[in-house]
Amino acid sequence: MQMPTPDPQILSRKARVVARLRDVLPRDAVIDDPAETRAYECDALTAYRCPPMVAVLPATTQEVSDVLRICHAEGVPVVPRGSGTSLAGGALPTADCVILGVARMNAVLETDYDNRFVRVQTGRTNLSVTGAVEADGFFYAPDPSSQLACAIAGNIAMNSGGAHCLKYGVTTNNLMGVTLVQMDGTVMELGGAHLDAGGLDLLGVICGSEGQLGVVTEATLRILHKPEGARPVLMGFDSAEVAGACVADIIKAGVLPVAIEFMDRMLIEVCEDFAKADYPMCEALLIVEVEGSDAEIDAQLALITGIAQRHNPVALRESASAEESARIWAGRKAAFSAIGRVSDYMCLDGTIPVSELPYVLRRIGEMSKEYGLPVGNVFHAGDGNMHPLICYDANKPGDLETCEAFGAEVLKLCVEVGGCLTGEHGVGIEKRDLMSHQYAAPDLEAQMAVKDVFDPAWLLNPAKVFPLDVSEARRAAALAAE
Amino acid sequence: MDVLRTEQDVAEAVRDAGGPLIVRGGGTRSIGRNAGGDVLDVSGLSGITLYEPGALTIVAQAGTKVADIEAALAAEKQRLAFEPTDMTGLLGTSGASTIGGVMATNASGPRRIQAGAVRDFALGVRFVDGAGQVIKNGGRVMKNVTGYDLVKLMAGSHGTLGVLTEVSLKVLPAVEAEVTLVLPAVAAEQAVRAMSAALGSPYEVSGAAWIDGDVWLRLEGFAASVAYRAEALTPLLAAFGAVEVVQKADWSRVRDVAPMHGAEAVWRISVKPSDGPAVIAGLPEGARSLMDWGGGLVWVRHDASADLHRALQAQAATLGGHATLIKGPEALRAAVPVFQPEAAPVAALTAQLRARFDPRGILNPGLMAA
Numbered sequence: 001m002q003m004p005t006p007d008p009q010i011l012s013r014k015a016r017v018v019a020r021l022r023d024v025l026p027r028d029a030v031i032d033d034p035a036e037t038r039a040y041e042c043d044a045l046t047a048y049r050c051p052p053m054v055a056v057l058p059a060t061t062q063e064v065s066d067v068l069r070i071c072h073a074e075g076v077p078v079v080p081r082g083s084g085t086s087l088a089g090g091a092l093p094t095a096d097c098v099i100l101g102v103a104r105m106n107a108v109l110e111t112d113y114d115n116r117f118v119r120v121q122t123g124r125t126n127l128s129v130t131g132a133v134e135a136d137g138f139f140y141a142p143d144p145s146s147q148l149a150c151a152i153a154g155n156i157a158m159n160s161g162g163a164h165c166l167k168y169g170v171t172t173n174n175l176m177g178v179t180l181v182q183m184d185g186t187v188m189e190l191g192g193a194h195l196d197a198g199g200l201d202l203l204g205v206i207c208g209s210e211g212q213l214g215v216v217t218e219a220t221l222r223i224l225h226k227p228e229g230a231r232p233v234l235m236g237f238d239s240a241e242v243a244g245a246c247v248a249d250i251i252k253a254g255v256l257p258v259a260i261e262f263m264d265r266m267l268i269e270v271c272e273d274f275a276k277a278d279y280p281m282c283e284a285l286l287i288v289e290v291e292g293s294d295a296e297i298d299a300q301l302a303l304i305t306g307i308a309q310r311h312n313p314v315a316l317r318e319s320a321s322a323e324e325s326a327r328i329w330a331g332r333k334a335a336f337s338a339i340g341r342v343s344d345y346m347c348l349d350g351t352i353p354v355s356e357l358p359y360v361l362r363r364i365g366e367m368s369k370e371y372g373l374p375v376g377n378v379f380h381a382g383d384g385n386m387h388p389l390i391c392y393d394a395n396k397p398g399d400l401e402t403c404e405a406f407g408a409e410v411l412k413l414c415v416e417v418g419g420c421l422t423g424e425h426g427v428g429i430e431k432r433d434l435m436s437h438q439y440a441a442p443d444l445e446a447q448m449a450v451k452d453v454f455d456p457a458w459l460l461n462p463a464k465v466f467p468l469d470v471s472e473a474r475r476a477a478a479l480a481a482e
Numbered sequence: 483m484d485v486l487r488t489e490q491d492v493a494e495a496v497r498d499a500g501g502p503l504i505v506r507g508g509g510t511r512s513i514g515r516n517a518g519g520d521v522l523d524v525s526g527l528s529g530i531t532l533y534e535p536g537a538l539t540i541v542a543q544a545g546t547k548v549a550d551i552e553a554a555l556a557a558e559k560q561r562l563a564f565e566p567t568d569m570t571g572l573l574g575t576s577g578a579s580t581i582g583g584v585m586a587t588n589a590s591g592p593r594r595i596q597a598g599a600v601r602d603f604a605l606g607v608r609f610v611d612g613a614g615q616v617i618k619n620g621g622r623v624m625k626n627v628t629g630y631d632l633v634k635l636m637a638g639s640h641g642t643l644g645v646l647t648e649v650s651l652k653v654l655p656a657v658e659a660e661v662t663l664v665l666p667a668v669a670a671e672q673a674v675r676a677m678s679a680a681l682g683s684p685y686e687v688s689g690a691a692w693i694d695g696d697v698w699l700r701l702e703g704f705a706a707s708v709a710y711r712a713e714a715l716t717p718l719l720a721a722f723g724a725v726e727v728v729q730k731a732d733w734s735r736v737r738d739v740a741p742m743h744g745a746e747a748v749w750r751i752s753v754k755p756s757d758g759p760a761v762i763a764g765l766p767e768g769a770r771s772l773m774d775w776g777g778g779l780v781w782v783r784h785d786a787s788a789d790l791h792r793a794l795q796a797q798a799a800t801l802g803g804h805a806t807l808i809k810g811p812e813a814l815r816a817a818v819p820v821f822q823p824e825a826a827p828v829a830a831l832t833a834q835l836r837a838r839f840d841p842r843g844i845l846n847p848g849l850m851a852a
Contacts, residue, residue: 114678115754159627173602188827193754196599198804198822200832204634208627225684248536254655296707351623354537383624423625446617447630449838
């Protein structure tokens with residue numbers, strides 16, 4: 001994975017940059033000792049590492065503004081970081097950058113049940129947003145698997161999804177407003193506790209812009225009352241084709257489950273080993289969850305299991321207790337860590353039209369043989385968001401490169417069948433160089449024009465999202481302007 | 483101008499344009515300031531290009547009539563969950579609304595409060611920018627974070643950034659049953675309290691409006707579920723009066739703002755729901771209002787008045803939100819900012835984005851000028 005060469009001029013100014021940052025931040029909020037900056041050398045895409053020049057941990061919007069103003073004046077690239085759980089390398093530093101971590105900004109600023117929103121600082125973790133309101137019966141819907149650790153800042157940067165977004169939508173559908181700090185330090189409010197934009201929907205562009213347009217310090221998030229209850233059912237099938245057909249039939253029947261998750265045999269085995277959820281061993285497992293009162297759940301599950309019966313399931317089991325439901329979900333949400341116990345892996349995130357699931361799964365199986373690397377599949381079947389997990393051995397020379405090539409083939413396949421490179425993890429560095437497969441030059445140009453407007457100097461997370469050769473002229477111009 | 487049939491036709495027409503263009507779909511929902519120019523009619527770009535009921539996705543050319551899309555969806559027991567508004571009655575326009583127009587105005591109805599807006603269901607767009615270049619963004623799958631989300635940017639941009647040529651949308655299953663709980667004769671403040679109680683419950687209220695002084699709360703789903711939820715919700719509303727259960731309330735009256743039809747001037751104000759009553763309390767004598775979205779969307783009718791317009795926008799700025807003049811005489815629309823003026827840094831970004839997407843300033847120029 002190629003990254004731009006660090007700018008020696010910036011590196012030579014390190015002492016001055018650090019001194020200026022210390023003028024505006026508490027002493028312990030500026031980290032420049034190489035032994036300590038190493039803590040920020042990677043995110044959850046651990047295959048790629050590079051310690052930053054400096055890391056800063058501001059505690060207020062004003063401090064973020066001061067940091068950005070200084071870095072802007074000094075021409076230093078800034079890589080924003082939430083909790084560092086990106087699977088796409090969104091928070092991967094360059095050696096000449098300042099990492100701006102929002103971890104110290106984790107307060108709940110306002111809770112309003114009448115208007116059904118909560119306003120938080122964006123360093124707060126996803127799960128602790130729900131934690132702040134669940135005693136009163138409310139929750140924040142987007143639920144990425146890393147929700148215990150991941151920050152709202154990163155959720156907004158990547159427009160994170162989760163298992164339950166089939167019903168509740170992804171981050172952008174639950175984000176009402178942000179406080180945004182531009183690279184030059186300008187602070188602005190976009191959106192708020194009201195719905196929809198009065199002018200252009202800039203909030204919609206900020207969400208998912210991977211920290212390239214500004215740093216989001218505060219967010220107004222929609223909260224919902226918890227459903228009366230929820231219950232998953234496990235359905236095992238002989239093949240992915242049959243499971244896929246069952247999913248389409250459920251959706252066509254007019255039921256909209258809150259989640260439809262798929263796991264193949266490899267994932268069932270590792271997740272079972274990890275979570276002891278008593279998953280049925282089979283080729284294709286669906287976890288389908290519905291919500292409501294007990295009677296409503298019974299009625300929906302009767303309809304759903306009726307559909308499943310027509311597809312000759314090898315297993316069909318409703319969760320019998322809240323405790324069992326928790327284990328079923330614990331296993332699914334731990335899929336990435338569970339496979340991490342048995343192998344190094346790369347997690348892909350392409351989305352495909354649901355109708356293409358059987359074909360794409362078959363092709364991935366064939367590629368697995370061609371490349372000689374095992375693949376496990378776990379994904380959000382209701383919306384076609386796949387997560388093939390390619391296993392490799394980091395200690396075996398060449399294995400990572402083979403894995404990268406394999407991954408790229410899979411993602412190109414996703415685009416070919418009408419899908420996209422990434423459904424919820426983001427482009428980061430991981431899918432950056434594949435962007436030209438999904439988008440033609442004018443499509444990318446239009447996106448880069450948006451960055452030109454928000455960050456004319458191309459200093460915010462500049463080496464991400466766009467293929468390096470495509471963004472090179474802009475990044476070079478920014479350097480020359482120093 | 484020849485009839486435009488294809489995206490390439492649109493691209494050529496924009497490239498060849500010698501001056502301002504008025505982008506037009508069905509011509510049913512034109513608002514804003516009219517700066518004049520040649521009409522660029524995209525209603526000839528018509529047809530559903532792809533519909534996969536099992537994937538909950540539909541792709542259609544921008545000029546496709548909303549009615550055609552709704553008919554195709556109904557045949558598969560599905561629907562557009564954002565409940566697109568029909569503005570012909572309010573604006574006194576005729577013709578057939580197009581999906582491109584719905585997208586360009588983010589025209590979401592009562593279900594927006596629960597299901598989301600047009601922007602939330604928009605999966606992908608193709609459009610022609612002001613230089614005549616064809617651009618695509620997003621796609622046809624339900625989850626997509628590949629690059630920047632220009633789909634949201636196009637939703638509600640009123641044709642000022644590009645001419646939409648194709649839209650792909652997420653659709654949802656239609657419902658088996660619907661009921662409306664009605665609380666008769668409730669004052670605005672109490673009405674919002676009642677709506678907040680309902681929307682803050684686990685019963686998935688899919689419409690919460692205050693119309694002609696009554697509160698309407700809609701429940702949708704499987705018949706047994708709707709019956710159960712109606713019963714469960716009723717006690718939560720006891721403090722606000724006796725609940726009537728209405729089987730077939732006409733929600734199109736809320737969606738299309740029927741009580742405002744025939745008004746000289748109409749404003750649409752989006753605020754935090756609990757601020758809705760404050761907007762209403764500040765209205766001059768003779769004004770009439772309606773609240774949707776649990777109180778967060780206030781519609782106001784009154785005689786054309788620049789003073790009232792300025793007062794509504796000033797109040798929206800203070801409360802946090804926006805007020806837009808949806809209908810008014812040409813003279814009023816020329817004299818005031820039709821759209822809510824934005825804070826300086828936001829206005830600057832907006833202006834620069836327009837300059838990048840439409841460098842010659844020819845796409846509905848000035849329509850959204852604040």
